[in-house]
Amino acid sequence: MEKWIVSLTYFSALGAGLMAGLFFAFSTFVMTALERIPKSHGISAMQSINQTILNPLFGLVFGGTALACLVLAIISFFRLGTVSANLVLAASLLYLIGVILITMVCNVPLNDALAVVDPNSAAGADVWRTYLDRWLPWNHVRTIASIGSLVLFILALRFKS
Template sequence: MTAGIVFALTFLAALGSGLMAGLFFVFSAFMMTALARLPLGQGMAAMQSINVAILNPAFGAAFFGTAILSVALAVGAAFRWGDAGMAWLLAGSLFYLVGIIAVTMIFNVPLNDALAAGGADTPEGAALWTRYLTEWTAWNHVRTLSGIASLACFIMALR
């Protein structure tokens, strides 16, 4: 990859990481707290609706597009290891791929799937929502911090 292409891909990856960090920050900072304050059925229903609505082209482009950019940048960094900024590129890519993509797929998505199948009108549903609020939010904190770290690394690579 030429320096111009690396710069452009890194810039786009920084934007994508920033978008994802911001989205996850919103949920960590106040959204989950607000949903937890709602009556059980309302909070669960709101989160179920969010989980359906978020699966759209804009989110997909930012989420998976940044993953594709991160893979390309990690490979490029490996081949151009001696060049300035390559360690930052690799670190930013790994923060995104492991801390956002892997955490989402391994932890958050299965919790979302369980929530989608649950109902608030049973004791099991209430227990599910309580567990969901705790576990999903904890893993979302990991995604938030990983997105911020990825963004910071990509910015450092652009210097």
């Protein structure tokens, strides 16, 4: 592996690890805590989280990792056959599909629906129940995918050639 590919792989491993930690926190205690408080407070808190998470640092980690994975996937595809290239391709695709695609197709539409409700309304309570029932399982998928991607990137670095 050339030095810049190794560096991009380290960056991707770090990004996948940071995303794994974020998703893990939501899967294991944040959403449970929000579900335990009054609905209007849970809705308001999640609306605030969804607004404030869209910042440059989060964008760098979430989107930068996706961009790095896209580059690594393309490079690795043309180097298939080596253990490191196979692992980098698998790690990259796992992040792109299990984190980015799932986020865009499953979690973001739920976030968008929650963003427009009045936290104190009956409709807001209905959207919140649906949100909790659907958002969290998809977050579990993102958690597992980002952890898997991290592990595969680490293994790729171990077997770099």
